[in-house]
Amino acid sequence: GQNIDQPTEMTATEGAIVQINCTYQTSGFNGLFWYQQHAGEAPTFLSYNVLDGLEEKGRFSSFLSRSKGYSYLLLKELQMKDSASYLCAVKDSNYQLIWGAGTKLIIKP
Amino acid sequence: GAVVSQHPSWVICKSGTSVKIECRSLDFQATTMFWYRQFPKQSLMLMATSNEGSKATYEQGVEKDKFLINHASLTLSTLTVTSAHPEDSSFYICSAEVLAGGPNEQFFGPGTRLTVL
Numbered sequence: 001g002q003n004i005d006q007p008t009e010m011t012a013t014e015g016a017i018v019q020i021n022c023t024y025q026t027s028g029f030n031g032l033f034w035y036q037q038h039a040g041e042a043p044t045f046l047s048y049n050v051l052d053g054l055e056e057k058g059r060f061s062s063f064l065s066r067s068k069g070y071s072y073l074l075l076k077e078l079q080m081k082d083s084a085s086y087l088c089a090v091k092d093s094n095y096q097l098i099w100g101a102g103t104k105l106i107i108k109p
Numbered sequence: 110g111a112v113v114s115q116h117p118s119w120v121i122c123k124s125g126t127s128v129k130i131e132c133r134s135l136d137f138q139a140t141t142m143f144w145y146r147q148f149p150k151q152s153l154m155l156m157a158t159s160n161e162g163s164k165a166t167y168e169q170g171v172e173k174d175k176f177l178i179n180h181a182s183l184t185l186s187t188l189t190v191t192s193a194h195p196e197d198s199s200f201y202i203c204s205a206e207v208l209a210g211g212p213n214e215q216f217f218g219p220g221t222r223l224t225v226l
Contacts, residue, residue, distance in 0.1 A: 031213075033214060033215075040200075040220075040222075041219065041220065042202050042204075042217035042218060042219050042220045043153070043202075043217050044217070045214045045215070045216065048214060087152065087153070095213075096158075097143075097155075097215065099152055099153050099155070100152065101151070101152040102152045
């Protein structure tokens, strides 16, 4: 079966750095997405990786290793507004998006 | 970026009634739209994939006769929850895929919160 694993919840301090990991086992791979979802709102697109390596976008970076079936989202200089759920999703061989359960990130002052 | 709207943003209805939710892509054409539902503190659950001009593809366990999906144009898809019951109360979110040679990420509507009394 297809499976995406990410931690259920993480806590970090304002101003610090946090890394959210995602491992996946899917039938084929056509890209990995990270989305941010604030409580009661719809997800918003953060990043996309299809080749191995690091993609940097401001305070957020996303890394992919296809051979290991592994990705992480790195958030730097954490702000209180970064408190949200972070969803990892993979497009399989049929270009269907398989969603992880999400990681709830709690930022403390 | 691409904008997707949803209407209504929230609705309260009586058990047994039907509710229609609209999803529109405002500044692009979406050949494929997706309908999700999300229960509190849980992740997104894909209900169906909607393709313009053809029948929707439903995920396993989703009743196609209860959740009617119509994708009549390249900018509009509708989800009708028929004979709604309290267990149908949930957050319903649509998304549209932008096919522009890039990552083809999904852009989400703001969601519709349905409460069935």
